[in-house]
Amino acid sequence: MTLDAVAREAGVSLATASRALNGTTRVRDDLRGRVRAAADLLGYIPNAHAQALASAEGNRTVGLICHDVGDPYFAGIASGVMRAAAEQDLLVMLASTFREPAREIAYVSMLRAQRARAILLIGSGFQDRAWERAMDAELEPYVRAGGRVAVVSRHRSMRVDTVQPENRAGAAALAASLVALGHRDFAVLSGPPELTTVADRLTGFREGLAAAGITLRRVVRGAFTREGGHAAARQLLAAGDARPTCVFAVTDVMAVGALAALREAGVRVPEDMSLAGFDDIPVVREVSPPLTTVALPLTEMGEQVIALALRTPSRAGRSRVLRIEGNVVLRGSTGAPPRS
Amino acid sequence: MTLDAVAREAGVSLATASRALNGTTRVRDDLRGRVRAAADLLGYIPNAHAQALASAEGNRTVGLICHDVGDPYFAGIASGVMRAAAEQDLLVMLASTFREPAREIAYVSMLRAQRARAILLIGSGFQDRAWERAMDAELEPYVRAGGRVAVVSRHRSMRVDTVQPENRAGAAALAASLVALGHRDFAVLSGPPELTTVADRLTGFREGLAAAGITLRRVVRGAFTREGGHAAARQLLAAGDARPTCVFAVTDVMAVGALAALREAGVRVPEDMSLAGFDDIPVVREVSPPLTTVALPLTEMGEQVIALALRTPSRAGRSRVLRIEGNVVLRGSTGAPPRS
DNA sequence: CTGAAAGCGCTTACAG
DNA sequence: CTGAAAGCGCTTACAG
Structure with a gap:
């Protein structure tokens, strides 16, 4: 027809x-x-293709690139994007990179070919000069041709709109709260150091401790997954030296894995060891004890990033940064340190 | 360029x-x-639009319609679809209907306009004649024009490929396992009755009980969400009559909400009451006690549904139904009934 | 307000 | 193997 x-x-x-x-x-x-x-x-x-080709308007699609929709953090943000897109009759092209930097660039290219009205990059970027250059080379012509780009959790040299969770400040505030509970001896379960989010949270946590004159004793690196958190926690426990009284996992997903590992090892939370995460994904309220974390409004962030991308660009063409404050939420997984 | x-x-x-x-x-x-x-x-x-318009091949996109990517059940399936799509250089257009039947049909229409190579319908359909007719009217011309359709968890009159979890058999097997633990007094926390999945699981559970000569005593209806499960459980507890010894929530998402409600009410699980769900979403292993459920291989199901859609149609043009067995997994949330 | 026609950016028979 | 040309299905100045 x-x-x-x-x-x-x-x-x-x-x-x-x-x-x-x-x-x-x-x-x-x-x-x-x-x-x-x-x-x-x-x-x-x-035929949307014929329409897109013939009209100046372009098509009604936006691209959403994240690491993995299966991860509740991204699912939460994606859900917000979907809701906003539905209201504006926009179709969302979803891409999961499974954390392969090269795949992310390939997807941007595909989205450009689709002439997506906007491209949303969700989740930490990679600290890698070559990758950054390649990404910029991909994005710059797109933006120049009228494409809109907005990102979540990403430091950009480019002028793109950004929804930026205050990872550093949030982690520092968390550290302060934990210190206030009486803890002096900390370990961090960290993710891939090339992810800027990891670096920021680690730095912020260190700063928060430093403000109280405390030095972070140990950092164990793991994958950015539930299993990564589990493995990192096991590694921490296996180490011969004295155990910290409080552990901060840089994401809730990792914290959930760590909680399981602690339970399996017979370490009581929070009596023997306190545990905290970051993000406030839904599951942390369901576990026992519920996890202390730094809460980020995930769905809202999704709505905001697409709104940012779709808004009419300011005359000056300046990019906007929307800072999202993280709120420390103390729950059952943290308490006073055990008396030694 | x-x-x-x-x-x-x-x-x-x-x-x-x-x-x-x-x-x-x-x-x-x-x-x-x-x-x-x-x-x-x-x-x-x-320009992908020009390519799609000029070539006979059509474009490299598939549409994925689900109720809500924010829900771990759909996120799991979507994740599988994404993985398979990535391997074949396909872009996925994602749509969340937020359980509005009309929106689902509107999305199919948009996907047709995009000339998506395949349309994947994920999640229970609605038992509503008018809606079914409208949906068929939308799908039929699409298929006739060479479009491919595959669905998960949906009864179709139309000839579309289907990944069909054995909801009925799974629920029946679960009932048998629960009876084997010694339970005789059951309640079900159910979802919207117009969803076929709900009807099937409820029927199956009843059949499983009937095989042991037991009649289901109570069905409480709730929304298909964590909060729905929570509310339904509260309602169950509020009822004056004697409490059942075992509760089956038709989805894990609801079961998680119910578990929280039971905890809040001081009902110990499984000592005072056993609780089981269905799906085996990741979170059920993290809660305490971990939930007994009927496990479905969500990611795999996602991979299978897209494979089904993309496979070359059989010469006869017959639709294929891939039955997915649900495995009963007994975990800590179920035990022997309390001695009265 | 309406229509004939050009043009959007490609692919692909059809000749050479 | 290569090129000129038609055609994919629309939108939108440009005349009327």
């Missing part, structure tokens, strides 16, 4: 049929009626 | 440039080299 067939059925020209259906220009009521009826009758569905 | 510019830069015709880049036809090596160099130099990115 093409528009041409609809026009013929309605006895009008192609141009009139197009205008009647899109409502851009005035069309005589009876003609519009005939066209609509013909379209209904034939079950006409416009 | 258009192909035309690339051709000019390389000093060849448009046709040759196209062929050199797509590798469909033989092109003299030196020419191919020049075209590639020119494309690189100019940062050429093909």
Whole structure:
């Protein structure tokens, strides 16, 4: 079914049929009626590709690139993006990179080919000069051609709009709260150091401790997953030296894994050891004890990043940074340190 | 940057440039080299819309419609779809209906306009004649025009490929296992009855009980969410009559909410009451006690549904149904009934 | 308000 | 193997 067939059925020209259906220009009521009826009758569905090609408007799709929709952190943000997109009749093209930097760049390229109206990059970038250059080379022509880019949790040299959780400040505030509980001896379960989010949270936590004159004793590195947190916690416990009284996992996903590892090792939380995470993904309220964390409004962040991308660019073309404060939420997984 | 510019830069015709880049036809090596160099130099990115319009192949996108990516059940399946799509260089257009039947049909229409190669419908359909008719009217012309449709958890009159979890058999097996633990007095926390999945699980559970000569005493209906499970459990406890010894929530998401409600009410699980769910979403292993459930291989199901959609249709054009067995996994949330 | 026509950026028979 | 040209299905100045 093409528009041409609809026009013929309605006895009008192609141009009139197009205008009647899109409502851009005035069309005589009876003609519009005939066209609509013909379209209904034939079950006409416009070809979005032809529309995108012919019109200046471009198409109604946005691209969303994240590390993994299966991860509750990204699922939360994606959910917010979906909600906002639905309200604006936008279709979302979703890409999961599974944390492969090269794949992320390839997806941007595919999204450019699709002439996506906007590209949303969700989740920490990689601290890697070559990768950054390649990414910029991909993004710059896209933006120059009118494409919109907005990111979550990413430091950009480029002028793109950003939703930036205050990772550093949040981690520092968490450290302060933990110190206030009486802890002096900390370990961090950390993720891949090339992720900027990891670096920021680690730095912030260190700063928070330093403000109280405390030095972070130990950092164990793990994968950015539940299993990574589990393994890191086991490694921490296996080490011969005295155990810290409090452990900070840089993401809730890791913290959940760590909690399981502690339980398996017979370490009571928080009696023997306190545990905290970051993000406030839904699951942390369901575990026992519920996890102390730094809460980020994930769904909202998703809504905000797409709003940022779609807003009419400021005359100056300056990029905007929306800072998202992280709120420390003390729950059952943290308490006073055990008396030694 | 258009192909035309690339051709000019390389000093060849448009046709040759196209062929050199797509590798469909033989092109003299030196020419191919020049075209590639020119494309690189100019940062050429093909226009997918023009390609889709001009070629018979159609575009490399598939549509994925689910109720909500924010829900771990759908996130799990979506994750599997994404993985498989990535391997085949396919882009996924994601749609969340937030359980509005009308929105689902609207999305199918949008996906048709995008000329998606395949449309994947994930999650229970609605038992509603008018809706089914409208959906079929949308899908039928799409399939006739060569579109591929595959669904998860959906009864179809239409001939579409289906990944079908054995909801009924799984629930029946669960009931048998629970009876084997000694329970005789059951309640079910159920979801919206118009969802076929709910109906199937409820029926199966009843059948499983019936096989042991037991009648289901109580069904409490709730929303298909964590909060719905929480509310339903509260309602169950609030009822004056004697409490059942074992509760089955038709989805894990609801079961997690119910577990929280029981805890809040001081009901010990499983000492005072056993609790089971269905799906085996990741979170159920993290809660305390971990939930007994009927396990479904979510990621795999995602991979299978897209594989089904993309496979070359059988000569007979018959639809295929892939039955997925649910495995009862007994965990800490179920035990012997309390002695009365 | 309406229509004939050009053009969006490609692919692909069809000749050479 | 290569090129000129038609055509994919629309939108939108440009005349009327």
